[in-house]
Amino acid sequence: xxxxxxxxxxxxxxxxxxxxxxxxxxxxxxxxxxxxxxxxxxxxxxxxxxxxxxxxxxxxxxxxxxxxxxxxxxxxxxxxxxxxxxxxxxxxxxxxxxxxxxxxxxxxxxxxxxxx
Amino acid sequence: xxxxxxxxxxxxxxxxxxxxxxxxxxxxxxxxxxxxxxxxxxxxxxxxxxxxxxxxxxxxxxxxxxxxxxxxxxxxxxxxxxxxxxxxxxxxxxxxxxxxxxxxxxxxxxxxxxxxxxxxxxxxxxxxxxxxxxxxxxxxx
Ligand SMILES: Nc1ncnc2c1ncn2[C@@H]1O[C@H](COP(=O)(O)OP(=O)(O)O)[C@@H](O)[C@H]1O
Ligand SMILES: [Mg+2]
Numbered sequence: 001x002x003x004x005x006x007x008x009x010x011x012x013x014x015x016x017x018x019x020x021x022x023x024x025x026x027x028x029x030x031x032x033x034x035x036x037x038x039x040x041x042x043x044x045x046x047x048x049x050x051x052x053x054x055x056x057x058x059x060x061x062x063x064x065x066x067x068x069x070x071x072x073x074x075x076x077x078x079x080x081x082x083x084x085x086x087x088x089x090x091x092x093x094x095x096x097x098x099x100x101x102x103x104x105x106x107x108x109x110x111x112x113x114x115x116x
Numbered sequence: 117x118x119x120x121x122x123x124x125x126x127x128x129x130x131x132x133x134x135x136x137x138x139x140x141x142x143x144x145x146x147x148x149x150x151x152x153x154x155x156x157x158x159x160x161x162x163x164x165x166x167x168x169x170x171x172x173x174x175x176x177x178x179x180x181x182x183x184x185x186x187x188x189x190x191x192x193x194x195x196x197x198x199x200x201x202x203x204x205x206x207x208x209x210x211x212x213x214x215x216x217x218x219x220x221x222x223x224x225x226x227x228x229x230x231x232x233x234x235x236x237x238x239x240x241x242x243x244x245x246x247x248x249x250x251x252x253x254x255x256x257x
Contacts, residue, residue, distance in 0.1 A: 054133055062139065
């Protein structure tokens, strides 16, 4: 699916990099532990998380992730959004919980494909 | 033998929030140089975990990244407490990190195993009470 499909499915708001909404997603992970995110490379992935701090964005940058979704209406601070913006990463917020958000995406065909 | 290109960073140990800035910088530099995305990803993830470790376990240190023709060496040196049992520290899930660090998304005991996974060679030189130097080598294929 594309990031814009994810946005529709999760009824999410876009906080930055709207111009990248047509990028493809091939995998996703839902996690609050950044080292777990860092453990396995995901191809063109999205990160769904309830954790809000700059390390979430740095983790996404290291992993070449293309999209971050903050769940349960958590609002990142401006510096967090700015860091994502500098790196072209789409940031979204949804009022759904992590489990629900992941379930919706999974049942709509976004799997957990990993590469290398 | 050509000299390596060296990038040097001082890692501030006071500030968890800004930890990882050196790794972001390295990622940008390696992209500019034009290395493959996979090599860049491995280098930056391995260095990022190491940088976080220096901040949360050792009050900061230095990071040197040496770019050779056939490999990249990452040398992370600190004057922290050292590691008394490397074998234990290398186990997935082993961590002495505080709950505060855990609530910030790190301290799951996956850092050193991740660093080993992403590098072709990793050595840990540590003395309790003196400090730790982690050296990682990533081959450029
Ligand atoms: N630079 C360091 N200085 C001192 N101790 C360290 C250092 N790096 C790692 N350690 C020790 O090794 C343990 C495991 O490290 P790691 O696998 O990165 O997990 P985590 O950082 O999540 O605790 C740490 O909890 C800590 O006790
Ligand atoms: Mg660690």
